[in-house]
Amino acid sequence: MEWWPVYLILGAVVGFFAGLLGIGGGLIIVPVLTFIFSAQHFPPDRILHLALGTTMAAIIFTSVSSLRTHHLHGAVNWQVVKYITPGIIVGTLGGATLVSMLPSRILSIFFVVFIYFAATQMLLKITPKPSRKLPGRAGMFGAGSIIGVISSFVAIGGGLLTVPFLSSCNVKLQHAIGTAAAVGFPIAVAGAIGYIANGMAQSQPLPEYSLGYVYLPALGWVVLASTLTAPLGAKMTHSMRTSTLRRIFVVLLYLLGTKMLIGLF
Template sequence: MELALYLAMGAGAGVLAGLLGVGGGIVIVPLLLLVFPTLPWGGAQGASAAHLAHLALGTSLASIVFTSISSVRAHHLRGAVDWALVRRMAPGLLLGTLAGTVVASRLSTPALKAVFVAFSLYVGVQMLLNARPKASRELPGPAGLHAAGGAIGVFSSLVGIGGGSVAVPFMSWCSVPIHRAIATSAALGFPIALAGSAGYILNGLHAAQQGQVLPPFSLGYVYLPALLGLAGASVLTAPLGAKLAHALPVARLKQVFALLLLGLGLRMLWSLLA
């Protein structure tokens, strides 16, 4: 049953990564935070209960490594990825994401949950109202793109996403067409996920060396059984999402997804208050 849940999450995350450019992590993280407390090591008396959010974030980013490869390949075959922009933003993304994992490793699970709740509610409202920033400027120069990449990387690592929920609005604001922004965001998700998963692995290994107890079958803050199911399914479904992005009314689908996201955010908020 546990593996079936991870496979279902991965399938949905793969479609979302290709379809909406959101990386899937925005759904994976809250779902993992629902599943992990039901496992022996994650319950109220579990030895690893204090690290639930860190494990959810690290596992989400590790799964996006595989999802982004599959998704970006599908977008690349359609000629929709702006590789020049990816190359200019990648250094900032890598450094910012690594820095974000260091910050996250020093925050408690409730604090990380609160950050994610605020983010998911904000993105949900933004998607529901279709409140994209107006294309009012051009892309900045190298220094500006490095800074933007760094900010996107820090934030993405704190909420366990591939950066699409931040990168797509940024590119739309800079007059990048929406389908090109979604495709390029999928490519930007790879350096974010690579640096983020590496950072959570290293910080988790350091925590284990300091005497912190992590669950069996984990590599740092990456829970390998969940990664196996998430990655295995998402790699298969990400190309489908990329194909649908060029054929379906993405704006209407985003509104449906926004309702789901708001529901998950409110559910997490209730658990925090309780």
């Protein structure tokens, strides 16, 4: 319980940036939790699994607020959500199962590569040009499966993948963002279920108060703080320049990714 102030600070920072920049906090929560769990002497080869599972569970709560906001603004294409969700669920559950079978080192390498990719994408504001129409049901299932697998590997709500996909299919950016927020909910639910089930199925003892690969004390404090600071960040979006803070966020991602990379060696 002595670690609760650290979890509270982490949740506050993540919630603020999520509200300010409209992005999920998984790319911050996961590396910071790995550092905290290491300091708490959790089983070394299960630390990243616990960080990923706990983050997925936290995204459930943050995605509900984001989904509701975009829905009220009429920015969610529910037809797309309907067709892409089955693939999302299958891909995310399958990805969580695969993650449970991989060693932490392989997962860490994958996560570091993705965090550098995400930070560079944000820094350069890389967006795909509209080049095609939305695919049919089979295509949407396939796209959802790919998004789900990758999202479960790095514990994100899928926005970094769903928005570019929808934008490339001639979906308006506002609707792409709103729809990605809605898709983030089934990703988070399926991912959390997958991490809980696979964590409970493995024989190695996990820390006390763990539900599978979800560490409940961290989940509770992070969710509590992020829920309080996300509205503050959203309000500040309209009263200050976000470009500078976006750069700060990108620098933070690079630093966290580099810290994890150094830890591998």
